[in-house]
Amino acid sequence: MSSESSKKRKPKVIRSDGAPAEGKRNRSDTEQEGKYYSEEAEVDLRDPGRDYELYKYTCQELQRLMAEIQDLKSRGGKDVAVEIEDRRIQSCVHFMTLKKLNRLAHIRLKKGRDQTHEAKQKVDAYHLQLQNLLYEVMHLQKEITKCLEFNDSGVSFPNRLAEKYRECLSNKEKILKEIEVKKEYLSSLQPRLNSIMQASLPVQEYLFMPFDQAHKQYETARHLPPPLYVLFVQATAYGQACDKTLSVAIEGSVDEAKALFKPPEDSQDDESDSDAEEEQTTKRRRPTLGVQLDDKRKEMLKRHPLSVMLDLKCKDKVYYVERLNDSVLHLTFYYLMNLNIMTVKAKVTTATELITPISAGDLLSPDSVLSCLYPGDHGKKTPNPANQYQFDKVGILTLRDYVLDLGHPYLWVQKLGGLHFPKEQPQHTVIADHSLSASHMETTMKLLKTRVQSRLALHKQFASLEHGIVPVTSDCQYLFPAKVVSRLVKWVTIAHEDYLELHFTKDIVEAGLAEDTNLYYMALVERGTAKLQAAVVLNPGYSSIPPIFQLCLNWKGEKTNSNDDNIRAMESEVNVCYKELCGPRPSHQLLTNQLQRLCVLLDVYLETDSHDDSVEGPKEFPQEKMCLRLFRGPSRMKPFKYNHPQGFFSHR
Amino acid sequence: MERAVPHAVPLGQMEVFQALQRLHMTIFSQSVSPCGKFLAAGNNYGQIAIFSLSAALSSEAKEESKNPVVTFQAHDGPVYSMVSTDRHLLSAGDGEVKAWLWAEILKKGCKELWRRQPPYRTSLEVPEINALLLVPKENSLILAGGDCQLHTMDLETGAFTRALRGHTDYIHCLALRERSPEVLSGGEDGAVRLWDLRTAKEVQTIEVYKHEECSRPHNGRWIGCLATDSDWMVCGGGPALTLWHLRSSTPTTIFPMRAPQKHVTFYQDLILSAGQGRCVNQWQLSGELKAQVPGSSPGLLSLSLNQQPAAPECKVLTAAGNSCRVDVFTNLGYRAFSLSF
Numbered sequence: 001m002s003s004e005s006s007k008k009r010k011p012k013v014i015r016s017d018g019a020p021a022e023g024k025r026n027r028s029d030t031e032q033e034g035k036y037y038s039e040e041a042e043v044d045l046r047d048p049g050r051d052y053e054l055y056k057y058t059c060q061e062l063q064r065l066m067a068e069i070q071d072l073k074s075r076g077g078k079d080v081a082v083e084i085e086d087r088r089i090q091s092c093v094h095f096m097t098l099k100k101l102n103r104l105a106h107i108r109l110k111k112g113r114d115q116t117h118e119a120k121q122k123v124d125a126y127h128l129q130l131q132n133l134l135y136e137v138m139h140l141q142k143e144i145t146k147c148l149e150f151n152d153s154g155v156s157f158p159n160r161l162a163e164k165y166r167e168c169l170s171n172k173e174k175i176l177k178e179i180e181v182k183k184e185y186l187s188s189l190q191p192r193l194n195s196i197m198q199a200s201l202p203v204q205e206y207l208f209m210p211f212d213q214a215h216k217q218y219e220t221a222r223h224l225p226p227p228l229y230v231l232f233v234q235a236t237a238y239g240q241a242c243d244k245t246l247s248v249a250i251e252g253s254v255d256e257a258k259a260l261f262k263p264p265e266d267s268q269d270d271e272s273d274s275d276a277e278e279e280q281t282t283k284r285r286r287p288t289l290g291v292q293l294d295d296k297r298k299e300m301l302k303r304h305p306l307s308v309m310l311d312l313k314c315k316d317k318v319y320y321v322e323r324l325n326d327s328v329l330h331l332t333f334y335y336l337m338n339l340n341i342m343t344v345k346a347k348v349t350t351a352t353e354l355i356t357p358i359s360a361g362d363l364l365s366p367d368s369v370l371s372c373l374y375p376g377d378h379g380k381k382t383p384n385p386a387n388q389y390q391f392d393k394v395g396i397l398t399l400r401d402y403v404l405d406l407g408h409p410y411l412w413v414q415k416l417g418g419l420h421f422p423k424e425q426p427q428h429t430v431i432a433d434h435s436l437s438a439s440h441m442e443t444t445m446k447l448l449k450t451r452v453q454s455r456l457a458l459h460k461q462f463a464s465l466e467h468g469i470v471p472v473t474s475d476c477q478y479l480f481p482a483k484v485v486s487r488l489v490k491w492v493t494i495a496h497e498d499y500l501e502l503h504f505t506k507d508i509v510e511a512g513l514a515e516d517t518n519l520y521y522m523a524l525v526e527r528g529t530a531k532l533q534a535a536v537v538l539n540p541g542y543s544s545i546p547p548i549f550q551l552c553l554n555w556k557g558e559k560t561n562s563n564d565d566n567i568r569a570m571e572s573e574v575n576v577c578y579k580e581l582c583g584p585r586p587s588h589q590l591l592t593n594q595l596q597r598l599c600v601l602l603d604v605y606l607e608t609d610s611h612d613d614s615v616e617g618p619k620e621f622p623q624e625k626m627c628l629r630l631f632r633g634p635s636r637m638k639p640f641k642y643n644h645p646q647g648f649f650s651h652r
Numbered sequence: 653m654e655r656a657v658p659h660a661v662p663l664g665q666m667e668v669f670q671a672l673q674r675l676h677m678t679i680f681s682q683s684v685s686p687c688g689k690f691l692a693a694g695n696n697y698g699q700i701a702i703f704s705l706s707a708a709l710s711s712e713a714k715e716e717s718k719n720p721v722v723t724f725q726a727h728d729g730p731v732y733s734m735v736s737t738d739r740h741l742l743s744a745g746d747g748e749v750k751a752w753l754w755a756e757i758l759k760k761g762c763k764e765l766w767r768r769q770p771p772y773r774t775s776l777e778v779p780e781i782n783a784l785l786l787v788p789k790e791n792s793l794i795l796a797g798g799d800c801q802l803h804t805m806d807l808e809t810g811a812f813t814r815a816l817r818g819h820t821d822y823i824h825c826l827a828l829r830e831r832s833p834e835v836l837s838g839g840e841d842g843a844v845r846l847w848d849l850r851t852a853k854e855v856q857t858i859e860v861y862k863h864e865e866c867s868r869p870h871n872g873r874w875i876g877c878l879a880t881d882s883d884w885m886v887c888g889g890g891p892a893l894t895l896w897h898l899r900s901s902t903p904t905t906i907f908p909m910r911a912p913q914k915h916v917t918f919y920q921d922l923i924l925s926a927g928q929g930r931c932v933n934q935w936q937l938s939g940e941l942k943a944q945v946p947g948s949s950p951g952l953l954s955l956s957l958n959q960q961p962a963a964p965e966c967k968v969l970t971a972a973g974n975s976c977r978v979d980v981f982t983n984l985g986y987r988a989f990s991l992s993f
Binding site: 375376507508511512513539541544545546548561562563565568571572575576610628629631632633634635636650651652 | 874
């Protein structure tokens, strides 16, 4: 069969479109002359069943040949090549057969499809005819019945209409009566509902579902200015959906809020009256320019009478006592009507009275606890650029002078109220946008909680540091050797200006890492006659932003990072390698671990001091730390890296 | 390494961390490309930065020209030493020496051509390699560092041919005496040792700290830097910077510098040295201080003179040390500008 096909194959194959007559003619030609060849014709002649058998046979043959070739190849040998070649040729021939069969199959499929299509078209045509005829029949029948009816009821036609009219009227009256009945029923319900609501109040309270209270709140909320309203709605929604520790309330006088919308004529009358009064009193006492300006300022900075209060509970684990204490962050949001900005006042209250260590004064103070919640957001300037022009008119230099009274206008506060002040294109009127508030709510609430918790942790740690104890938790003990001899003897807060004056902090200042929004401290670590000063920069974003240490050692002279490579290495161990010292999340142990590491580093530094041959007497600090080598590298670094659990020191 | 943001932008966690990394960076080694147009610098984080000297020195140079063309992580530990052959950059630090093709190095994702580790005796800690020295006549490389030995490696085959033992503490620096050929090594044990490469033996030892004129016990006895010029050798470190006559092993000139020096080199009729302190010091052979030119780093660890004949316009002295900056001196009198990681 396959050899037949290969004989019949000619270079030119004409594909005619399924015309059997032509095909038959071609076939006879092919057998004799072999000029034209049509596969379509051949398809009609061949039996699909037999083709299928041929296909299976060919596949089997191929498999057999492949297996034989495989065997021959694995056997190897010289004569094998000829045999393999032979089989290869046979396989090629089989492939040809398969290809032909494939083509035939495609042609058969195409034929079948064409036939089906033709038949379908015919059926569609008949169907259409049928529809047309049926429609005509129906139409004619209608006409007939109409005529018949008309013939029947030609005389009484107007009566029918009258009947219909009477029917409609009676329907209408029925419906009206039904409405009346229902109205009465509803109005009878109202007092019953009220009594049920009253009765359910104690149940609501018991089940913590204060619907009544919420209802009242929503009543009050209607009088909020738009940014506070946006904040109220978004915060309430967030609290209900994601965070049960958040509670939202509205404070202030609703009447005053309502009074803001007095009709203009009244106020004009008032003005003219007051003008008249003023004229009379000018002779007696003219208000000074200063007082006038003061009043104008007060007017400009006036707050809306209503404010929104958010209370955030921050779970705070006291690490040396196994109890959970809840501290609360109270946030009061105000809206400054003439400036179109929002401000916030913050207060942190704790379950038990906190005794504030001296150095911890600024940690939780209302003025600074929320400073730089987002980097750079110091809340000392108005975020609305249009306010500057208003300020110029009344002689206000900056909002900074008033923040203690008015609250801080942080950028995140504006966002929570849906207010956005784009710098590039200052808007004429900025309106409160719910989606802006919603997109910032979750992140901001989480940042607020983290902030309060880290500040509370620091608060406790400072109390311990002031007593010369570096509080290292048990899960961080592995970072340090068992014996640490250097001790923290002093922990105090220092002013920003004092930090700038220190001679060993110039690098940090030049790198722009010592802004006035940071908190600054000085620690003193001592051992024997050696005194190590550490100036600490605490970024408000602690603990995600690490504290930065700069060192000055007084022992056999003064050593800082500019004249001693090992002091520089010690700074690097706490500043750059801080991630090792973070401890378990949320990294509240970072600062204390850094201080403890500083004590360990001082121990290593002092004990590995190379003994000066010219000086008499023993070393002040005998080496107790286990080190593989004392110095390494061109800078002759000391082994500052502690290896746990083996307990020896090595180089990074 | 990313550029630091200017001060006006609020600093988030990433910016603060990068600023701290830059503040605590130390550049240990430098090497000029064979064409003379590029400078490689290696730092304590294991990174190598390639600077385009020709771009930074050209008249159209902008601020960006002072940044590296490419920076990549070369080693796990600090890159203490680098040298260049006529096609390769060789870098070493954390116990391994790696080779990079200068022709490929500017492309992103450049991989090392090969890496080799000398046969070390200790197994607890991998010793560092502090110094690399090319011996052109033998086509070999000498490595020395934490395991107190000098290893010679054939650059053709990569095989380690000799291990010269003698130092009792780790080795800081190497210098080559072309004529002989002999190698000088200076170490933490305070000795400068001469080795004959053909016999692989130590032929001379100078224990600098034992000479009263130059010893300074309060600094220690370590020899941090070495340079040699035919019969003369200059070395420094804990002891004072001293010029020695090699054949007679006598110190002929003591340079009055209190701060320990970490790098020294002969240049024309001068000796240049740098170490603790900001300045590059220029000395007359008589011992007089000709000039002291301050750089931008509080301490310097490496000096590099670009004397490649192919790029005379890039003939500069570059100095680097305890900062992320490489100072460029176009003439020895003043610092022209600084390149920065």
